[in-house]
Amino acid sequence: MNSALTSTTRYRTIDLVTIAMLGVAFGVIFWGWGKLYDVIDLGAAVGFKPAAALLAGMWLIAGVVGGLVVRRPGAALATELIAALVSMIVLGGTSWGASVLLSGLVQGLGAELVFAVFLYRRYDLPTAMLSGALAAVFAAFYEWKYYFVDWDLTWRLAHLGFFTVSGLLIAGAGGWLLVRSLARAGALDSFPARRS
Structure with missing residues (x-):
């Protein structure tokens, strides 16, 4: 097998531990964000429910960070899914219950697909944003x-636009x-992301 391919697809123990730790950390953040989101509910505050998606990008960050740090196939998906699981079980979970697992799966697949399209070789700002x-x-x-x-097409397109911006x-x-901040602090010295 090609050694370059093997080095980018074979998981090290530290990769697996990092995915788990990032997933747990982001899961707690997701849980807290969910509690805050329930209070704020931007869409209700401005009278246009699709606008609430402007705050939803926080629930997508675990997959992006997992993919950028670990740089292995499946890392973005696994990190997002673990974060969703943790948010579901920590301190009584979220107001969405077990459905957050399916959300985590769907969101993780979206994040993962971009890294896969670039063959797990691009980890720059445009790739992260995509x-x-x-x-x-x-x-x-x-x-x-x-x-x-029950939303009409106008509300759905607005929701899509707000969510995409977020x-x-x-x-x-x-x-x-x-x-980048973690790399500068030396927290990613065991990962290629340290050079980012």
Whole structure:
């Protein structure tokens, strides 16, 4: 087998531990964000429910960060899914119950797909932003089917636009900046992301 391919697909123990730790950390953040989201509910505050998606990018960041740090096939998906699981079980879970697992799966697939399209070789800001954006697109389509079935096309397109912007900025750019900060602090010395 090609050694370059093997080095980018074979998981080390530290990769698996890091995915788990990032998933747990982001799961707690997701749980807290969910509690805050329930209080704020931006859409209700401005009278236009699709605008709430402007805050939803936070729930997409785990997949982007997991993909940027571990840089192995499946890392983005696994990190997002673990984060969803943790948010579901920590301190009574979220107001969405077990459905967050399906959300995590869908969002993680969106984030993962971008890294796969670039053959797990690009980890720059545009790639991170695309990963966050595609996670948002996947999540929006999922939410239309399960949460917002009564919305008309105008509301759905507005929701998609708001969600995509949030994915680009919060999950994509925010995730990339977080990874750069961790690399500068020396927390990623065991990963290729240390050179980012």
